[in-house]
Amino acid sequence: MSFTDTDLLGLRRICPEASFLCETKKQYVHLPVLKVPISGVTTDIEGLLCPGEHSGYPTRLFLSQKVPGKGQNWTDHTILGKTWRTWSWKDVPASLSLTEILLGHLTALR
Protein backbone atom coordinates (compact mmCIF):
# COMPACT_ATOMS: atom_id res chain seq x y z
CA MET A 1 0.00 0.00 0.00
CA SER A 2 1.32 3.42 -0.94
CA PHE A 3 0.46 6.49 1.11
CA THR A 4 0.13 10.02 -0.31
CA ASP A 5 0.77 13.52 1.00
CA THR A 6 -2.91 13.73 2.00
CA ASP A 7 -2.35 10.78 4.35
CA LEU A 8 0.43 12.77 6.03
CA LEU A 9 -1.85 15.63 7.11
CA GLY A 10 -3.23 13.88 10.20
CA LEU A 11 0.19 12.61 11.19
CA ARG A 12 1.53 16.17 11.15
CA ARG A 13 -0.62 16.95 14.20
CA ILE A 14 1.76 14.63 16.08
CA CYS A 15 4.92 15.37 14.11
CA PRO A 16 4.67 18.63 12.12
CA GLU A 17 7.82 17.89 10.07
CA ALA A 18 6.76 14.40 8.94
CA SER A 19 7.78 13.61 5.35
CA PHE A 20 8.12 10.61 3.05
CA LEU A 21 11.46 8.97 2.30
CA CYS A 22 12.19 6.00 0.05
CA GLU A 23 14.85 3.28 0.00
CA THR A 24 14.90 0.14 -2.13
CA LYS A 25 11.28 0.71 -3.17
CA LYS A 26 10.15 0.82 0.47
CA GLN A 27 8.21 3.86 1.63
CA TYR A 28 9.10 5.39 5.00
CA VAL A 29 7.79 8.37 6.96
CA HIS A 30 10.57 10.40 8.51
CA LEU A 31 9.61 11.86 11.91
CA PRO A 32 12.41 14.32 12.79
CA VAL A 33 10.96 15.21 16.21
CA LEU A 34 8.68 12.69 17.84
CA LYS A 35 7.70 13.58 21.38
CA VAL A 36 7.79 10.45 23.52
CA PRO A 37 7.22 10.46 27.28
CA ILE A 38 10.16 8.71 28.95
CA SER A 39 10.07 8.34 32.72
CA GLY A 40 7.57 11.18 32.98
CA VAL A 41 9.54 13.59 30.79
CA THR A 42 8.58 14.39 27.21
CA THR A 43 11.65 13.58 25.14
CA ASP A 44 12.34 14.45 21.49
CA ILE A 45 13.29 11.34 19.53
CA GLU A 46 13.83 10.99 15.78
CA GLY A 47 11.62 8.31 14.27
CA LEU A 48 11.20 6.44 11.01
CA LEU A 49 7.87 4.78 10.36
CA CYS A 50 7.66 1.97 7.84
CA PRO A 51 3.94 1.74 6.98
CA GLY A 52 4.45 -1.50 5.06
CA GLU A 53 6.09 -4.89 5.59
CA HIS A 54 9.58 -4.81 7.08
CA SER A 55 11.68 -7.64 8.50
CA GLY A 56 8.71 -9.95 8.96
CA TYR A 57 6.38 -7.40 10.56
CA PRO A 58 3.38 -5.82 8.78
CA THR A 59 4.59 -2.33 9.80
CA ARG A 60 7.44 -1.04 12.02
CA LEU A 61 8.49 2.07 13.88
CA PHE A 62 12.23 2.73 14.16
CA LEU A 63 13.70 5.18 16.66
CA SER A 64 17.06 6.90 16.90
CA GLN A 65 17.49 5.59 20.44
CA LYS A 66 16.16 2.87 22.71
CA VAL A 67 13.49 3.76 25.25
CA PRO A 68 14.74 2.42 28.60
CA GLY A 69 12.45 -0.08 30.25
CA LYS A 70 9.93 -0.12 27.39
CA GLY A 71 9.48 -2.57 24.51
CA GLN A 72 11.13 -5.97 24.19
CA ASN A 73 13.74 -7.61 21.96
CA TRP A 74 15.26 -4.40 20.62
CA THR A 75 17.24 -4.81 17.40
CA ASP A 76 19.38 -2.50 15.26
CA HIS A 77 18.68 -1.82 11.58
CA THR A 78 20.58 0.25 9.04
CA ILE A 79 18.16 2.25 6.91
CA LEU A 80 18.96 5.27 4.75
CA GLY A 81 22.56 5.14 5.94
CA LYS A 82 21.69 5.40 9.61
CA THR A 83 21.35 2.96 12.48
CA TRP A 84 17.84 2.74 13.93
CA ARG A 85 16.50 0.84 16.93
CA THR A 86 13.19 -0.95 17.08
CA TRP A 87 11.42 -3.42 19.30
CA SER A 88 9.30 -6.47 18.68
CA TRP A 89 5.72 -5.25 18.29
CA LYS A 90 3.41 -7.00 15.88
CA ASP A 91 -0.23 -6.71 14.86
CA VAL A 92 -0.18 -3.13 13.62
CA PRO A 93 -1.53 -3.71 10.11
CA ALA A 94 -0.70 -1.61 7.07
CA SER A 95 -4.41 -1.16 6.37
CA LEU A 96 -4.66 1.49 9.11
CA SER A 97 -4.11 5.23 8.65
CA LEU A 98 -0.59 6.56 9.20
CA THR A 99 -1.69 8.12 12.50
CA GLU A 100 -3.14 4.82 13.68
CA ILE A 101 -0.01 2.91 12.64
CA LEU A 102 2.21 5.33 14.56
CA LEU A 103 0.01 5.30 17.69
CA GLY A 104 -0.30 1.53 17.45
CA HIS A 105 3.48 1.21 17.79
CA LEU A 106 3.74 3.92 20.46
CA THR A 107 1.20 1.96 22.53
CA ALA A 108 4.06 -0.33 23.51
CA LEU A 109 6.03 2.58 24.99
CA ARG A 110 3.29 3.87 27.31
Add this chain to the structure above:
Amino acid sequence: MKLHAKITRSLFIQILHDLARPHPFALERVVFVSFRPADLRDGILLLANNLHTIRDDDYERNDNVGAMLGSGAFRMALQFAYNNPVSMFHIHKHDHSGIPRDSLVDRESSVQFVPDFWKVRPRFPHGTIILSKDSMSGLTWLPNMRRPIPISRFTIVGTPIIEVYDGKHSIAAAEFSRPRQ
Protein backbone atom coordinates in the same frame (compact mmCIF):
# COMPACT_ATOMS: atom_id res chain seq x y z
CA MET B 1 -30.40 16.20 18.00
CA LYS B 2 -29.75 16.98 21.68
CA LEU B 3 -26.37 16.59 23.35
CA HIS B 4 -26.20 16.16 27.11
CA ALA B 5 -22.81 16.10 28.88
CA LYS B 6 -22.49 14.75 32.42
CA ILE B 7 -19.43 15.35 34.60
CA THR B 8 -19.01 14.21 38.19
CA ARG B 9 -18.40 16.93 40.74
CA SER B 10 -15.01 15.48 41.69
CA LEU B 11 -13.84 15.45 38.06
CA PHE B 12 -15.21 18.96 37.52
CA ILE B 13 -13.20 20.19 40.52
CA GLN B 14 -10.06 18.57 39.10
CA ILE B 15 -10.69 20.32 35.77
CA LEU B 16 -11.13 23.73 37.46
CA HIS B 17 -8.01 23.24 39.55
CA ASP B 18 -5.91 22.20 36.59
CA LEU B 19 -7.08 25.12 34.44
CA ALA B 20 -6.32 27.54 37.30
CA ARG B 21 -2.68 26.46 37.67
CA PRO B 22 -0.19 29.05 36.42
CA HIS B 23 2.06 28.06 33.51
CA PRO B 24 5.66 29.25 33.08
CA PHE B 25 4.77 31.18 29.90
CA ALA B 26 1.30 30.31 28.58
CA LEU B 27 -1.43 32.74 29.64
CA GLU B 28 -4.00 30.00 30.14
CA ARG B 29 -4.21 26.23 30.39
CA VAL B 30 -6.03 23.63 28.39
CA VAL B 31 -7.06 20.10 29.33
CA PHE B 32 -8.50 17.21 27.40
CA VAL B 33 -11.37 15.26 28.94
CA SER B 34 -12.52 11.93 27.56
CA PHE B 35 -16.21 11.03 27.50
CA ARG B 36 -18.05 7.79 26.93
CA PRO B 37 -20.86 8.47 24.46
CA ALA B 38 -24.22 6.72 24.63
CA ASP B 39 -27.21 6.97 22.32
CA LEU B 40 -30.36 8.63 23.64
CA ARG B 41 -33.73 8.47 21.92
CA ASP B 42 -33.34 12.05 20.73
CA GLY B 43 -29.60 12.60 20.94
CA ILE B 44 -26.34 11.62 22.58
CA LEU B 45 -25.33 11.40 26.24
CA LEU B 46 -21.66 12.13 26.96
CA LEU B 47 -20.34 10.78 30.27
CA ALA B 48 -17.00 12.29 31.31
CA ASN B 49 -14.58 9.65 32.54
CA ASN B 50 -11.02 10.99 32.57
CA LEU B 51 -9.04 14.21 32.83
CA HIS B 52 -5.93 14.39 30.64
CA THR B 53 -3.62 17.05 32.00
CA ILE B 54 -1.19 18.66 29.58
CA ARG B 55 2.41 18.81 30.69
CA ASP B 56 4.08 22.20 30.98
CA ASP B 57 6.56 21.34 28.23
CA ASP B 58 3.78 20.38 25.83
CA TYR B 59 2.80 24.04 25.45
CA GLU B 60 4.49 26.14 22.76
CA ARG B 61 5.39 29.80 22.92
CA ASN B 62 3.00 31.88 20.79
CA ASP B 63 2.21 35.53 21.55
CA ASN B 64 -0.95 35.47 19.41
CA VAL B 65 -2.92 33.05 21.59
CA GLY B 66 -3.36 32.41 25.29
CA ALA B 67 -2.24 28.80 25.01
CA MET B 68 -0.67 26.95 22.12
CA LEU B 69 -0.54 23.19 22.38
CA GLY B 70 2.42 21.37 20.91
CA SER B 71 2.54 18.05 19.13
CA GLY B 72 3.23 16.19 22.40
CA ALA B 73 -0.14 17.29 23.81
CA PHE B 74 -2.00 16.07 20.75
CA ARG B 75 0.00 12.84 20.68
CA MET B 76 -1.10 12.15 24.27
CA ALA B 77 -4.78 12.87 23.53
CA LEU B 78 -4.80 11.00 20.23
CA GLN B 79 -3.00 8.06 21.87
CA PHE B 80 -5.70 7.79 24.54
CA ALA B 81 -8.48 7.93 21.94
CA TYR B 82 -6.67 5.30 19.87
CA ASN B 83 -6.41 2.92 22.83
CA ASN B 84 -9.85 3.58 24.35
CA PRO B 85 -13.38 3.93 22.91
CA VAL B 86 -13.90 7.55 23.94
CA SER B 87 -14.89 10.95 22.66
CA MET B 88 -12.22 13.58 23.30
CA PHE B 89 -13.02 17.16 24.28
CA HIS B 90 -10.61 20.09 24.44
CA ILE B 91 -11.50 22.30 27.44
CA HIS B 92 -10.33 25.77 28.36
CA LYS B 93 -11.71 28.67 30.37
CA HIS B 94 -12.58 32.27 29.56
CA ASP B 95 -12.05 34.63 32.47
CA HIS B 96 -15.46 36.32 32.49
CA SER B 97 -19.00 35.71 33.68
CA GLY B 98 -21.84 34.67 31.45
CA ILE B 99 -22.13 32.28 28.55
CA PRO B 100 -18.69 31.68 27.02
CA ARG B 101 -18.50 31.90 23.24
CA ASP B 102 -15.70 30.54 21.10
CA SER B 103 -13.48 33.22 19.61
CA LEU B 104 -12.45 33.21 15.94
CA VAL B 105 -9.12 31.63 16.96
CA ASP B 106 -10.95 29.00 19.03
CA ARG B 107 -13.21 28.09 16.13
CA GLU B 108 -10.45 28.06 13.51
CA SER B 109 -8.20 25.84 15.60
CA SER B 110 -10.94 23.41 16.61
CA VAL B 111 -12.04 22.99 12.99
CA GLN B 112 -8.48 21.87 12.29
CA PHE B 113 -7.75 19.54 15.21
CA VAL B 114 -11.12 17.92 16.02
CA PRO B 115 -11.27 15.89 12.76
CA ASP B 116 -7.87 14.38 13.63
CA PHE B 117 -9.59 12.40 16.38
CA TRP B 118 -11.69 10.63 13.74
CA LYS B 119 -8.46 9.26 12.28
CA VAL B 120 -7.97 7.24 15.47
CA ARG B 121 -11.54 6.96 16.81
CA PRO B 122 -13.93 7.24 13.86
CA ARG B 123 -17.74 7.33 14.28
CA PHE B 124 -17.40 8.98 17.72
CA PRO B 125 -18.35 12.57 18.49
CA HIS B 126 -15.45 14.85 19.51
CA GLY B 127 -15.39 18.51 20.37
CA THR B 128 -14.63 21.48 22.56
CA ILE B 129 -15.95 22.90 25.83
CA ILE B 130 -15.40 26.41 27.16
CA LEU B 131 -15.94 27.32 30.82
CA SER B 132 -16.50 30.80 32.19
CA LYS B 133 -16.68 31.97 35.80
CA ASP B 134 -20.32 30.91 36.05
CA SER B 135 -21.28 29.03 32.92
CA MET B 136 -20.12 26.69 30.20
CA SER B 137 -20.77 25.90 26.56
CA GLY B 138 -19.65 23.23 24.16
CA LEU B 139 -19.57 22.24 20.53
CA THR B 140 -19.62 18.70 19.25
CA TRP B 141 -18.58 17.55 15.81
CA LEU B 142 -20.28 14.40 14.57
CA PRO B 143 -18.92 12.31 11.72
CA ASN B 144 -20.33 13.29 8.33
CA MET B 145 -21.74 16.58 9.64
CA ARG B 146 -20.05 19.77 8.52
CA ARG B 147 -21.30 22.03 11.28
CA PRO B 148 -20.80 21.37 14.99
CA ILE B 149 -23.80 20.91 17.28
CA PRO B 150 -23.96 22.86 20.58
CA ILE B 151 -24.11 20.85 23.79
CA SER B 152 -27.56 21.84 25.02
CA ARG B 153 -27.30 20.56 28.57
CA PHE B 154 -24.51 20.01 31.11
CA THR B 155 -24.98 18.23 34.43
CA ILE B 156 -22.39 18.40 37.21
CA VAL B 157 -23.33 15.31 39.19
CA GLY B 158 -22.92 15.78 42.94
CA THR B 159 -24.47 17.63 45.83
CA PRO B 160 -25.99 19.92 44.83
CA ILE B 161 -26.53 18.88 41.24
CA ILE B 162 -25.66 21.72 38.87
CA GLU B 163 -27.58 21.89 35.62
CA VAL B 164 -26.55 24.22 32.82
CA TYR B 165 -29.10 24.64 30.02
CA ASP B 166 -28.07 26.76 27.07
CA GLY B 167 -25.51 28.56 29.23
CA LYS B 168 -27.88 29.29 32.13
CA HIS B 169 -27.18 27.43 35.34
CA SER B 170 -29.51 26.31 38.07
CA ILE B 171 -27.60 27.53 41.16
CA ALA B 172 -25.50 30.42 42.41
CA ALA B 173 -22.41 31.45 40.45
CA ALA B 174 -20.15 31.06 43.47
CA GLU B 175 -21.15 27.42 43.75
CA PHE B 176 -20.41 26.88 40.09
CA SER B 177 -16.93 28.34 40.07
CA ARG B 178 -15.81 27.00 43.45
CA PRO B 179 -17.78 23.82 44.03
CA ARG B 180 -17.11 22.20 47.38
CA GLN B 181 -15.97 18.60 47.48
